[in-house]
Structure formats: C-alpha cells, structure tokens
Amino acid sequence: MLENLRIVLIGTSHNGNIGSTARAMKTMGINDLVLVEPKSFDPNNLCDDAIAMASGATDLLASAKVVSTFEQAIEDCAVVMGASARSRHLPWPLMHPRKAAAKSMEVLPRGQKVALVLGRERTGLTNDELAMCQVHIHIPANPDYASLNVAAAAQVLCYEVRMAALDHQQALEPEYEGDWGVSWDNELATQGEMNGFFQHLEETLVDIQFLDPNNPKQLMPRLRRLFQRAMPDKVEVNILRGILKMVLRNNKQ
Amino acid sequence: MLENLRIVLIGTSHNGNIGSTARAMKTMGINDLVLVEPKSFDPNNLCDDAIAMASGATDLLASAKVVSTFEQAIEDCAVVMGASARSRHLPWPLMHPRKAAAKSMEVLPRGQKVALVLGRERTGLTNDELAMCQVHIHIPANPDYASLNVAAAAQVLCYEVRMAALDHQQALEPEYEGDWGVSWDNELATQGEMNGFFQHLEETLVDIQFLDPNNPKQLMPRLRRLFQRAMPDKVEVNILRGILKMVLRNNKQ
Incomplete structure (x- = not known):
C-alpha cells in the first residue's frame, strides 16, 4: 500500500537534502521519489553529498525521477497534498500530518496514488503550486522557529503515513506496557x-x-x-x- | 511544559548531526540539549558543520551541556526513555513514539523532567545504557532498512511530544476540512x-x-x-x- 505514496520535492537546492529525504523515505518503507527541477541533482551521476546523506538509501536516489514541471510529477496521482508553513490569504483545506495520513488511507488501499509535496529550502511552495494541491499540510511547529529542514519534514510526513498504514493493516508491532502484553518472556505471577x-x-x-x-x-x-x-x-x-x-x-x- | 523535556545524545560522532538535532528540537519548541561524550563537539567553539546544519538554532548549540557520563545527563530527570532499534534478549517496557509522548504528558505538566535518549550514529545505545532507561522507544521503521539518522529520529520524537503537549493544552491550531470549520473566511451557503x-x-x-x-x-x-x-x-x-x-x-x- 505504501508503494502508492509518492514524495515530490520541488526546486531543491542542496543535493544533501535530497539524500536525507531518500533515507527518511526508505526508513518508512516509501520508495517513490520525484524531483521537480532540482538545482543540480542527476540520478545518473550521483554526487558525494547526496550519497553521504542517503546512507544506505542510494537505490532511491538512482531510481528517482526528475521532471521539469509540477504537473508531470502529479499527473497520475489521485490526491496531492502540499506542505505549507504559512497561512495563506485564501484559506484552503488544511490538515495536520496525522489527519493527512488518515486521509491518505482512504485512497492508498484502493491502489490510487497520493503525492506529498515539499518545496524549496528557503521559500517552500509558491502560491501557484499550493493552488494545485487539494490539501495543505501544516506541521504544527514552534511559531517562533518553524523552519523544518526539508528532509526532517519528509521524515515526519512519511512516519505519519507509515503509522497510519500499519494501523490500517493492524500490523503495528506490539508495545509492552503495564501488563507487558503477550510478548513478555515469562508468565506474569498469579x-x-x-x-x-x-x-x-x-x-x-x-x-x-x-x-x-x-x-x-x-x-x-x-x-x-x-x-x-x-x-x-x-x-x-x-x-x-x-x-x-x-x-x-x-x-x- | 516542553521546557521540561530534554534530549540526550550519547557519543555522537558527527557535529553536523548535533546541529540537525538542535534544529529539529527548536522547530518543536524544545531547547534542553545534553551531550554525553560527543566525539569533538565544543559548545564554546562551534564548528562550521554544526552551525550549517543547525540553521537558525545555533542558540541551542551554544547552550548545550556537555557531560562525561550518562548518569550526569539524567540525574535530575524523573523519566528516561531511550530509542532502541533492536529487540533485546531481555524484554523491557517498549513503546512507540506516540505512546511514549502520551506517557511524557503524565510527567511534564507536573514540572518534572523527561529525557529522551538517542545513541551513536552506527551502534545506538549499549545494553548498559538501555538498562538505565525505564522505557525503550521503538520507531516502527521499515524492518529492511530501519536506519534513521539520529536527527531524523529526534525530529520524530520531538514532533510526537509537541503534538501530545498541544493536545494536552487543547492548543492545536484548527484544521479546515469538509465543513471548513470556524476559521473559514466566508459564511457557508445556506x-x-x-x-x-x-x-x-x-x-x-x-x-x-x-x-x-x-x-x-x-x-x-x-x-x-x-x-x-x-x-x-x-x-x-x-x-x-x-x-x-x-x-x-x-x-x-
């Protein structure tokens, strides 16, 4: 089901951030990365920065798709949600990452694609790009310093979608707590x-x-x-x- | 309330990761960073790597406390929870980040400190260090590639605690959805x-x-x-x- 989730990065300047995003995605079992007009990234000639930050996720970098317009990146997607730090003049359907992940679960299990979109390092997504998203995602960050690194934001979004997917499949590994659950190594005392x-x-x-x-x-x-x-x-x-x-x-x- | 949350990094090798962690913390409104035996970090003489990755969070780096033992780092904490990727031979109270965050909310509002502990880049926390934690936190990552960067893990944990704190204070900013809620700019049509x-x-x-x-x-x-x-x-x-x-x-x- 997570194979239907796509991460779209628009106008990324630093290849290191593309590498970190690939790593963040792979840790959450998400593999479909599309890059819209990255400043200098080339999947056929990976640079050291991207490889270093990707750690073991260079396979995602090599299979990343580079396109020249946002339209191409989302053509085959049913739902497009864009991360937005600022509240815009024109209100738009706005969700926290957890709600956006739950919303994705209405779409992904039916085999349709969902794109989560992240913008430029300094300026994020433009108003025109945000207008092409059905939903804006707002990470409820510290209002005095809301500047998440693009890969950190990707990590939060991918984590929420993975949690929602595991929950949907009832596949969350057990936690041990108070009564330690069924996975404890010895029987509880009577x-x-x-x-x-x-x-x-x-x-x-x-x-x-x-x-x-x-x-x-x-x-x-x-x-x-x-x-x-x-x-x-x-x-x-x-x-x-x-x-x-x-x-x-x-x-x- | 978030002022009572501490992030403890043990044995961090790369100063860039300390910088990224500071940024991840600050975006979530968390400021108390303690470093146990970092390889080469000096808060009084910040290196370029740390500053670059911290972006606007260099104030956290400068105020970070460096100590030589884990005991010193958690002396004044009521609850200590350590991130663990592997399941250990001896089962231990184990929680996902969301449950760990909810658990923190039983402690932080009473003015007591909670430490979230992250280990070395390659090897994580030792068994001895994990034994000093009341709870182990497991991020339910891709079992085939569970290697979260230390700052990415910090981002997920800090995000979950912030979400839990906002929820506790009923201070989550509104989402707009289906009926757009009360924050929509115009009245709904009758x-x-x-x-x-x-x-x-x-x-x-x-x-x-x-x-x-x-x-x-x-x-x-x-x-x-x-x-x-x-x-x-x-x-x-x-x-x-x-x-x-x-x-x-x-x-x-």
Whole structure:
C-alpha cells in the first residue's frame, strides 16, 4: 500500500537534502521519489553529498525521477497534498500530518496514488503550486522557529503515513506496557504468588525490625502498590523471594 | 511544559548531526540539549558543520551541556526513555513514539523532567545504557532498512511530544476540512442558496442542451453530490451563479 505514496520535492537546492529525504523515505518503507527541477541533482551521476546523506538509501536516489514541471510529477496521482508553513490569504483545506495520513488511507488501499509535496529550502511552495494541491499540510511547529529542514519534514510526513498504514493493516508491532502484553518472556505471577511474596516480605521486614507490627502505618500498602504496579513475572517474584530468604537467614544467624 | 523535556545524545560522532538535532528540537519548541561524550563537539567553539546544519538554532548549540557520563545527563530527570532499534534478549517496557509522548504528558505538566535518549550514529545505545532507561522507544521503521539518522529520529520524537503537549493544552491550531470549520473566511451557503444554485444550474444545462429534461439520467444527482460535498461558501455560490448567468446570456444571444 505504501508503494502508492509518492514524495515530490520541488526546486531543491542542496543535493544533501535530497539524500536525507531518500533515507527518511526508505526508513518508512516509501520508495517513490520525484524531483521537480532540482538545482543540480542527476540520478545518473550521483554526487558525494547526496550519497553521504542517503546512507544506505542510494537505490532511491538512482531510481528517482526528475521532471521539469509540477504537473508531470502529479499527473497520475489521485490526491496531492502540499506542505505549507504559512497561512495563506485564501484559506484552503488544511490538515495536520496525522489527519493527512488518515486521509491518505482512504485512497492508498484502493491502489490510487497520493503525492506529498515539499518545496524549496528557503521559500517552500509558491502560491501557484499550493493552488494545485487539494490539501495543505501544516506541521504544527514552534511559531517562533518553524523552519523544518526539508528532509526532517519528509521524515515526519512519511512516519505519519507509515503509522497510519500499519494501523490500517493492524500490523503495528506490539508495545509492552503495564501488563507487558503477550510478548513478555515469562508468565506474569498469579495473585496467589504475589500474596505469598507480600507475606514473605512483611515477615522479613518485621524480622529485621523495619516494620513495627504494633504500629505498621502505611508501609505494606505502599509496598503492595509499588510491586503490583510493576506486575512482576514469575521469575522476578522468585528472585525477590530468594532475596528475602537470604535476608531472613542472615538475620537469624 | 516542553521546557521540561530534554534530549540526550550519547557519543555522537558527527557535529553536523548535533546541529540537525538542535534544529529539529527548536522547530518543536524544545531547547534542553545534553551531550554525553560527543566525539569533538565544543559548545564554546562551534564548528562550521554544526552551525550549517543547525540553521537558525545555533542558540541551542551554544547552550548545550556537555557531560562525561550518562548518569550526569539524567540525574535530575524523573523519566528516561531511550530509542532502541533492536529487540533485546531481555524484554523491557517498549513503546512507540506516540505512546511514549502520551506517557511524557503524565510527567511534564507536573514540572518534572523527561529525557529522551538517542545513541551513536552506527551502534545506538549499549545494553548498559538501555538498562538505565525505564522505557525503550521503538520507531516502527521499515524492518529492511530501519536506519534513521539520529536527527531524523529526534525530529520524530520531538514532533510526537509537541503534538501530545498541544493536545494536552487543547492548543492545536484548527484544521479546515469538509465543513471548513470556524476559521473559514466566508459564511457557508445556506441550503436555500444551494437549492437556488442547483435550479439555476439545471436551467442552464437544459438551456445549453447538455441536460435532456425528458431523459435526465443521474446528471443532477451527481452534480448535487459533487457541490454539496465541497460545502461552498456564499462567495463561491455567488461566483458560480455569476458564471451560469453569463452562460445563459451568451446562449440566448
């Protein structure tokens, strides 16, 4: 599905930026790069700057298409969205990258092409170019310094589209969190095991005279809250109880 | 709130990457940069590479703190999250950037510091360094080419935290979409005005013999669907009716 996403760079001056953009694209699984009137880039004779910044993504540079007009770059696209830093006199459909990515997911899975367009390093897209986009994308940057590098902007846009695509395919790799999910390496301890641990812990704390059973205050509830929050697995509980056992044994000697 | 977010770079080789990271941070309103054992960076004697890549963010470079251990870099932080490309032998709390950003929002508004940590250009963070992070952050990159540039990764992380912060403060600037929202420059046309337009349109299409009233097919429903979807404003409807008026007048001559 991401094969239907195209990045279009218009009037790029620095070949290093074309290289960094290729790298940003490839890390997100996006390969279709079209360059409209780059200042000096030649896919058949890659310069050192572009190669250095592309790192392992020189294949994208070599297969990049260079065209002389924006119209040619987007001829076969169903949707064209252009990055715009400034708010224009004439309001235009305007989306944050996340919404633009979600919008792309209405089009890409049907096999139609979406172009995300980035302008010149200093001046961005012209008003005429922006008028050829159905949607303007605004990265909600720091209003006092909104100057994202063109490859950095490409990285954000490609990342959002990849996230949306993985979400669409329900293919986001699992995160581990609170309960560590299904990918954790050991089974979680049962509450019976946890209670066994807490009894062991309390007994130990009394034994070492850290906990006064006649004036326990909030010590055990606080320790329960701590360890329960961590949701230990069976191995971890065994380790903790091993420690308690040693503490008790040493204390009794 | 973003003043409590710190970016920590460990063992960075290329000063250009430190410059790009400073720029990425500043575009997202994040200013606290700490460098652990950079190969050759000196905030009191900035080199050309760093300055060129930082663009207008040299102030961040000059105020960057250089320390010799990771411990020093995170001493005053409540939460430390490290970027990790690989899955480790020992599973660890692992989050995508979006979840990590949401998690940061549980901490930053209370005035406590969160550090996002990025490792060396080639080798990332060591296992020992990752063990000092409560959470590992995984950018769900292309498994065949997951090599994000360190500043590109910083851009993605800073962007996600900024999005989460704006969302938290309900300060995301409005998007315009379907109904263009409240920020559109003109009032939307009423349905009475739209119906007036559709009658005018139909009359015109009959007049120019494009629409056969005895065999209208789906022409008007399709045109209705098109124009209703665009939700024109009053000025746009006036323009459209101005066009129809001219077409009718010319056709009657």
